[in-house]
Amino acid sequence: AQTVTQSQPEMSVQEAETVTLSCTYDTSESDYYLFWYKQPPSRQMILVIRQEAYKQQNATENRFSVNFQKAAKSFSLKISDSQLGDAAMYFCAYRNYGGSQGNLIFGKGTKLSVKP
Amino acid sequence: DAGVTQSPTHLIKTRGQQVTLRCSPKSGHDTVSWYQQALGQGPQFIFQYYEEEERQRGNFPDRFSGHQFPNYSSELNVNALLLGDSALYLCASSFRGREETQYFGPGTRLLVL
Numbered sequence: 001a002q003t004v005t006q007s008q009p010e011m012s013v014q015e016a017e018t019v020t021l022s023c024t025y026d027t028s029e030s031d032y033y034l035f036w037y038k039q040p041p042s043r044q045m046i047l048v049i050r051q052e053a054y055k056q057q058n059a060t061e062n063r064f065s066v067n068f069q070k071a072a073k074s075f076s077l078k079i080s081d082s083q084l085g086d087a088a089m090y091f092c093a094y095r096n097y098g099g100s101q102g103n104l105i106f107g108k109g110t111k112l113s114v115k116p
Numbered sequence: 117d118a119g120v121t122q123s124p125t126h127l128i129k130t131r132g133q134q135v136t137l138r139c140s141p142k143s144g145h146d147t148v149s150w151y152q153q154a155l156g157q158g159p160q161f162i163f164q165y166y167e168e169e170e171r172q173r174g175n176f177p178d179r180f181s182g183h184q185f186p187n188y189s190s191e192l193n194v195n196a197l198l199l200g201d202s203a204l205y206l207c208a209s210s211f212r213g214r215e216e217t218q219y220f221g222p223g224t225r226l227l228v229l
């Protein structure tokens with residue numbers, strides 16, 4: 001069974017600085033998707049960024065980028081120029097490629113605080 | 117373009133009661149997945165509905181059941197509520213025709229007393 005591990009329960013960053021959130025996963029599959037979701041206090045789970053395992057290029061969305069290391073089964077999220085609105089719980093998630101689209105597997109999350 | 121909507125926002129029930137939660141998918145989506153998020157944890161997959169049938173199920177007892185309607189909206193039913201069922205219940209929708217990301221609703225907070 002696939003598992004997702006986020007080893008940092010809490011992280012803190014100064015406004016305008018850069019922070020990296022860690023995620024490791026375990027799977028025997030070669031094709032899969034990885035995601036970072038953000039959950040602010042409003043509870044709505046918002047997609048931050050997605051990575052297809054067959055793509056070697058790291059995904060980037062504005063201030064958010066990932067470091068995808070397939071051999072090491074590592075998928076970290078880098079937030080540049082941190083803003084107060086970035087404060088939230090961040091969840092790393094895994095999904096198999098193909099077949100059913102269900103069954104996202106989530107880590108336990110990292111709580112990010114942003115200091116002004 | 118309306119996103120995923122869920123109702124009610126909050127709900128308080130007592131042990132042994134039954135509850136029904138509702139979800140309307142994002143416009144253009146035909147697949148609905150349900151997740152349970154306990155306090156301080158990541159969401160856990162309950163089941164997924166497509167073409168009005170349960171297509172995939174996580175490790176949840178039969179007390180958890182669901183339904184999907186012809187308009188793709190969905191219900192999650194939980195019978196014989198336990199204290200441990202207190203959680204945030206999230207609905208996510210997607211389009212089955214191609215590999216696409218799931219989009220989440222705001223959730224329903226259920227408290228079982």
